Amino acid sequence: MKIALVGYGKMGHMIETCAKAMGHEVVATIDVVSKDASNLVAAGDYAAVAEAVKNSGADGVIEFSHPTAVLGNLNALIPLGLPVVCGTTGWAKSEAEIEKLCASSNGTCMRSSNFSIGVNMFYKIVEEAAKIMSEYSEYDVAVWEAHHNQKADSPSGTALEVARRVMNGNKSKTEMVFDAFHEKPKANELHVSSTRVGSVPGTHTVFFDSPADSIELTHRARSREGFARGSVVALEKLAAKIAAGSLSKGKLYGMSDLF
Template structure:
């Protein structure tokens, strides 16, 4: 399979290596320094694109893929304010846009455990929920896309919370608001902790990534699966949860 890499930072490099190890060909590796090379690519020679760039570049990269009929797997977070517009463009162009805040199989199982626990805790008013995420210092967006997905999963399954808020220092959390604490520490591929705290006890679930390989492999597996599909797709479609 011929793969276009959009974003050639740490994740892009691991994805490229893993894709080549699985027998795929990398057509081009595009980053901010050589983005003009997109204009010279033969799109007939591209089966799928994998987009792991920066929030400021993601929308432009997705738009390019939709306009050139290239299915795209997107792992960049921090551009969700444009998700509706990109969904509309994908529909208009009859394209394929696969977005996930996290491609790790383990994290996506963690999402399901989080949603189930939120349902169980729905009537347990003695407990206050909170969420913490830890990433490396180069990560630009806070909270992380994974943390936002966890927050949305909790809110959608627990009627005691209506929104989330990034916690600043020791500020007190309003009722009905899920606080998210974001920490940036090196080295830290990613840790996410969901806690329910009461005066009597705590209930905590936690996912810790040991390296980026799980994210990269998941992205490549999705890229292998995506060609031929249409619409806006997610890990729920891929894993058939």
């Protein structure tokens, strides 16, 4: 495939390396800061982003930019009609808006808080574990995540999805709490805590704790490569499924639609 990368920071560079190693051609790299990008655009100039992608002859787009830019990028990219894979987090509250845009423009977008194959398997394990453990009221549950100190959002999109999976499995947890507690937690509250430190690529842990013992489920990324490779695999699968007719244009998809 010919791939355009929107966002050419550390993740963008890693995605380019993975895409080339997997036999794809990166025909455009677009960024507002990285001087080695093939297209350096002004912050907020989303028309220039769309024009750069259009002129590149790309077959698909991978967007890994910044929470402040992602909605502008998606609004510019989706109407182009190319499959768009988005890995930028921090816009969950605007998903309905992007769904409407996909439908109205017959565009296609695939979003995930984490494209790592291992993380997506972790989601399934966590949900099943939460379901099993919910039968034993002595076990409480919490979620913790750690990332590098350059990450712009907190909690991570992956942590939010892990928390959603916990709540899917354990119906007694109905509310996520991200702040510090200043009083005893309520039984329905799920604490989702975050740490930002150093160069941690990403660690997510689910705790099941009782007076007698504790169980911990952890996914620990060794590098960004798993996220980068997964995003390329997602674009491959999205394009192939649209071509085969098993997925249709005009929709916003998630990783569960591909795996």
